[in-house]
Amino acid sequence: xxxQSRVSDAVVRRLPVYYRHLLELEKNGVERISSRELxxxxxxxxxxxxxxxxxxxxxxxxxxxxxxASLRQHIAVILGIDKAYKxxxxxAGNIGRAVAGYKGFERDGFTLVGIFDKDPAVVGTKCxxxxxxxFSELEGFLKKNTVDVGVIAVPSxxxxxxxxxxxxxxxxxxxxxxxxxxxxxxxVVSTHVHLSDSLHILTYKMNEESLFKNIDARxxxxxxxxxxxx
Amino acid sequence: xxxQSRVSDAVVRRLPVYYRHLLELEKNGVERISSRELxxxxxxxxxxxxxxxxxxxxxxxxxxxxxxASLRQHIAVILGIDKAYKxxxxxAGNIGRAVAGYKGFERDGFTLVGIFDKDPAVVGTKCxxxxxxxFSELEGFLKKNTVDVGVIAVPSxxxxxxxxxxxxxxxxxxxxxxxxxxxxxxxVVSTHVHLSDSLHILTYKMNEESLFKNIDARxxxxxxxxxxxx
Numbered sequence: 001x002x003x004q005s006r007v008s009d010a011v012v013r014r015l016p017v018y019y020r021h022l023l024e025l026e027k028n029g030v031e032r033i034s035s036r037e038l039x040x041x042x043x044x045x046x047x048x049x050x051x052x053x054x055x056x057x058x059x060x061x062x063x064x065x066x067x068x069a070s071l072r073q074h075i076a077v078i079l080g081i082d083k084a085y086k087x088x089x090x091x092a093g094n095i096g097r098a099v100a101g102y103k104g105f106e107r108d109g110f111t112l113v114g115i116f117d118k119d120p121a122v123v124g125t126k127c128x129x130x131x132x133x134x135f136s137e138l139e140g141f142l143k144k145n146t147v148d149v150g151v152i153a154v155p156s157x158x159x160x161x162x163x164x165x166x167x168x169x170x171x172x173x174x175x176x177x178x179x180x181x182x183x184x185x186x187x188v189v190s191t192h193v194h195l196s197d198s199l200h201i202l203t204y205k206m207n208e209e210s211l212f213k214n215i216d217a218r219x220x221x222x223x224x225x226x227x228x229x230x
Numbered sequence: 231x232x233x234q235s236r237v238s239d240a241v242v243r244r245l246p247v248y249y250r251h252l253l254e255l256e257k258n259g260v261e262r263i264s265s266r267e268l269x270x271x272x273x274x275x276x277x278x279x280x281x282x283x284x285x286x287x288x289x290x291x292x293x294x295x296x297x298x299a300s301l302r303q304h305i306a307v308i309l310g311i312d313k314a315y316k317x318x319x320x321x322a323g324n325i326g327r328a329v330a331g332y333k334g335f336e337r338d339g340f341t342l343v344g345i346f347d348k349d350p351a352v353v354g355t356k357c358x359x360x361x362x363x364x365f366s367e368l369e370g371f372l373k374k375n376t377v378d379v380g381v382i383a384v385p386s387x388x389x390x391x392x393x394x395x396x397x398x399x400x401x402x403x404x405x406x407x408x409x410x411x412x413x414x415x416x417x418v419v420s421t422h423v424h425l426s427d428s429l430h431i432l433t434y435k436m437n438e439e440s441l442f443k444n445i446d447a448r449x450x451x452x453x454x455x456x457x458x459x460x
Contacts, residue, residue, distance in 0.1 A: 006438075019430060020426065043239060057445040098324035108429060190432070205403070211308060215286060
């Protein structure tokens with residue numbers, strides 16, 4: 001049976017945000033922070049932060065607030081980024097190359113061990129220190145080498161086929177950049193990067209003020225109309 | 231004074247998810263869907279969906295459930311993607327080129343009108359149908375042309391400087407891909423794409439089962455120890 005998560009998606013989504021802010025505080029030389037101050041930085045309440053951390057057995061608050069470096073390390077363990085991972089990328093286009101060059105990859109314990117593409121013009125050329133291999137080698141490579149994470153950076157129409165090869169090759173996780181849902185067994189986990197979500201939040205913010213002016217005007221008109229009718 | 235949002239960040243973050251799922255349902259030829267079924271697809275409750283939609287003046291549910299295409303169009307208006315936008319990209323590296331080639335951009339009403347880079351080796355070459363211009367031209371270009379959105383796809387160390395130029399040039403919104411927080415006036419809105427958040431959710435999911443085994447074992451050990459002491 002598939003493993004059932006013990007914490008809500010909302011809590012899981014906040015963990016990386018905590019991590020980012022704590023990393024930033026640590027870089028800026030902040031040693032201690034109260035849960036109230038930490039909450040204000042992120043638009044969360046202090047009690048939400050405490051509750052979230054308590055989902056994972058709690059974390060001692062000694063004296064004034066949290067010790068930034070210790071809490072950051074504690075959350076790193078919760079996020080599993082205290083471990084080492086091997087990853088391959090399918091697709092050596094702009095997204096695949098952006099991921100290959102992504103500095104956070106190495107910081108979080110990832111080693112890129114292979115990159116694959118179907119285009120004969122790029123196969124055999126270098127991406128960073130790796131030689132780009134043909135797609136036809138992907139499954140065999142994964143069967144010979146233990147790889148944890150497969151990055152899907154191919155067009156939508158081949159994303160499922162690439163995911164299937166990665167699963168058959170034994171990856172435990174898929175990081176999907178293709179704008180299409182992919183199916184995989186419950187034993188494999190995945191996350192999906194949706195560029196559109198962040199773009200849509202941006203357009204929402206650009207328009208919110210005029211949106212509510214329209215909503216208010218419509219509701220006022222409806223009120224007036226129902227007043228006239230009654 | 232800066233505009234104060236009337237809805238919570240959590241509601242705003244769910245809107246693009248609704249939009250994606252409705253678009254997918256519409257593509258698959260689904261005409262109507264109940265709020266319960268829609269909720270199940272997305273791991274939200276039916277009442278949460280109704281509440282979220284009510285934040286924006288409500289949406290008529292006639293007979294059985296929602297009419298998919300109408301609700302999708304309604305949410306498109308809320309998200310502001312029924313309008314047309316002009317965008318420029320700063321940085322013609324892998325991320326900048328990935329955004330330039332991003333199909334959702336055009337679907338959501340965006341027209342890319344300029345792309346800029348500092349590297350003399352790429353300035354003057356083509357990215358799609360656009361000629362890459364030098365950074366030195368960015369601010370002047372923005373002052374001559376009305377541009378809504380500036381995409382920041384440059385390294386962290388120059389992200390703030392590029393954002394400042396974009397703001398002085400008159401953009402209304404910044405889409406930031408640099409892994410650093412940028413400052414801007416309240417009159418400008420921004421969203422920040424954090425690749426690390428999605429990677430950290432992936433590593434969390436890979437490790438959750440063993441994490442809770444450790445937490446349970448530790449709590450059991452503490453219980454046993456306190457039992458022996460009492």
